[in-house]
Amino acid sequence: MEEDLLIGIALIFCLKKKKKRSYWMRETLKARGKYSATDYLKDLGIDGCLKDFIRMNSSEFEYLQNLVGVKIGKRDTNFRKSVSVTERFAVTLRFLSTGSSYKSLGNVFKLSDQVISIIMPEVCEALNEVLQEYIQIPTIPQEWLHVANTFKKNGILQIV
Numbered sequence: 248m249e250e251d252l253l254i255g256i257a258l259i260f261c262l263k264k265k266k267k268r269s270y271w272m273r274e275t276l277k278a279r280g281k282y283s284a285t286d287y288l289k290d291l292g293i294d295g296c297l298k299d300f301i302r303m304n305s306s307e308f309e310y311l312q313n314l315v316g317v318k319i320g321k322r323d324t325n326f327r328k329s330v331s332v333t334e335r336f337a338v339t340l341r342f343l344s345t346g347s348s349y350k351s352l353g354n355v356f357k358l359s360d361q362v363i364s365i366i367m368p369e370v371c372e373a374l375n376e377v378l379q380e381y382i383q384i385p386t387i388p389q390e391w392l393h394v395a396n397t398f399k400k401n402g403i404l405q406i407v
Contacts, residue, residue, distance in 0.1 A: 339367055
């Protein structure tokens with residue numbers, strides 16, 4: 248009796264049809280080639296206004312992009328084009344400079360939240376590797392207190 252029940256349940260799971268995707272990619276994301284912030288970045292670099300968007304000028308952006316580009320670049324596949332190094336780097340810098348949500352960044356750069364959540368740690372790890380000699384993290388409590396007092400002086404509250 249139990250055996251028949253188990254066979255019946257297994258049969259139901261085997262015969263259950265897998266739900267087809269209603270779409271592979273949202274229509275708005277398909278238009279990544281046009282209407283994306285990547286084109287806007289080029290214009291900002293020409294006008295000298297890039298600093299307002301990602302908090303660094305175009306020469307600094309290009310310098311850092313060249314340093315991390317090898318580590319964060321991906322190849323195109325037969326299914327879709329990869330997110331370019333410039334887009335990956337710009338999305339990360341925009342996030343770090345503004346704290347925008349992934350959804351907001353996705354609307355600006357025409358990328359899905361899921362892609363951004365994968366890109367962000369990859370680029371941050373690459374930046375950490377490349378800039379390791381310039382990054383100093385306090386090692387003793389007195390140094391941490393000095394950092395905290397500096398933030399406090401500048402009016403930035405501690406959030407733990």
